[in-house]
Amino acid sequence: MSDATTRPVRLSLVDLVGLGLVGPRTRPLRAVLAALGIAIGIATMVVVVGIPASSQRALDHQLSALGTNLLRAQAVYDQRTQTLPPVPEDAAAMAARIGPVQRTSAVANTHAKVWRSDRIPAEQPSGLTVLAARADLLPAVGARLAAGHYLTAGTSALPVAVLGDKAATRLGITELRRGEPAPTIWLGDRWFTVIGVLAPVPLAPDLERSVLVGWSAARTWLGFDGHPTVVYVRAQESQLEAVREVLAATVFAENPGRIVVSRPSDALAAKRIAETTFSGLFLGLAGVALLVGGVGVANTMVISALERKREIGLRRALGATRGQVRVQFLTESVVLCLLGGLFGVTAGVLGAASYAASRDWPATVPPVAALGGVGSALVIGVLAGLYPAIRAARLTPTEALAAP
Incomplete structure (x- = not known):
């Protein structure tokens, strides 16, 4: 075989x-x-x-929609004196003179207290932060309105306020109905009319827990001294690191070490990681x-x-x-x-x-x-x-x- x-x-x-x-x-x-x-x-x-x-x-x-080119320069407390540095009022304007910078704005902590009503005891404030804000804040931080209107050059001197979304929830003012009287809040020692509510602001979450009032209004009724505490800067993406290196010295040349510059989008990315x-x-x-x-x-x-x-x-x-x-x-x-x-x-x-x-x-x-x-x-x-x-x-x- x-x-x-x-x-x-x-x-x-x-x-x-x-x-x-x-x-x-x-x-x-x-x-x-x-x-x-x-x-x-x-x-x-x-x-x-x-x-x-x-x-x-x-x-x-x-992040693509909000923009990853936002920098946040914040004044920090002096641990010895427990005071904030006197950042110049025109710090945002000075930062705008940096070549690659496209947009700037600023806010300041007025240290005022806010209540939903004047009937609430003074020792029981809402715990919200009251910020003096510029009229150009929203495009600088990529924020938008959920209801109403934001501060303008004309209304910044009036006793009106815009609420962050978490602040609105805490105060019980989550919507503004057309044709109805605008709600009011007791701020400092007088009534402020709420004209707007912000949507969530991922790149500036501190604004979500704040009550925003006009810069001039804060000076008139809240004893605001005019020194900003946070400066927001939008810059060209390719030059962001270069702007970051000189921003502290530009905002507060007297003592740049009292200014902390951060990139909010990095915090979001770190959270994701x-x-x-x-x-x-x-x-x-x-x-x-x-x-x-x-x-x-x-x-x-x-x-x-x-x-x-x-x-x-x-x-x-x-x-x-x-x-x-x-x-x-x-x-x-x-x-x-x-x-x-x-x-x-x-x-x-x-x-x-x-x-x-x-x-x-x-x-x-x-x-x-x-x-x-x-x-x-x-x-x-x-x-x-x-x-x-x-x-x-x-x-x-x-x-x-x-x-x-």
Whole structure:
């Protein structure tokens, strides 16, 4: 007999897939339960990657809309005298003379107290900050109005006020209805009319908890001395660091060390990084789920090999080689894990997209997460099926057929 007649037949890819589906077809419930562990792990991994990616994209859009070129120069208390430095009143105008600077504005803490009504005891103020503000503040900090109007050159000298959104909530003035008398607040020792409410200001959260009054009005009724405490500066993005280096000396040349210059967008980015540190923990949990799922698949394949000894013996008796038996069981393990992986990727993408939609974020799932999920399932399938496949291939035809 020639070697050509005794050479084992090579199995095609279709044959291998067909053999790999024998177990799942004949024992569907066991296959589903085995693949479920893999699916849970992959879905967790995709969700953990997808949600931070969506959050990052939303933050990028937010910063792009607000602008990342805002600098904040703030006067700090002298720990010895417990006083603020006398920053010149024209500090914002001086900062505007820096070449790359595009826009400036300023606010100042008047140290006044505010109440919702004059009937509230004087020792129970609202705890809100009263700031003297320039009429050009909103475009400088990227703020917008939720209701009403902002201060203008004409109203800055009048006893009117604009509330930050948190201040409005605390004072119980969250909306201004047209055709109705404007609400009033007791500020200092007189009534101020509320003419506007700000929307949230991510780059200047201190404004959200403040009551804003005109610069001239603060001088007239609140005893304001005219020294700003915070100067906001918008500059060309490419020259931002250069402006940052000279801003303190420009704002308060007498003692630049009493001025702290910060970049609010950096704080938002740092907050985002702090939030994503939890992703490592969840990825670890996803890894544990994948490990448990892999062990479950391996256990299923070992039991399958034990239950199918007669099938293995019959195939060996009909000419199947050890290699073909190994490939059969290895393929079955890979098929189970791939099915779980595909289901897990689908569930993970839907989960991440649903969460992003609930937060009004743009849904973003990096392709590497989906491909990584399928790839992880493939690797786990190979590792989980390796030992059962080798064990099944070691059975001789006589041993397998003699099994009870």
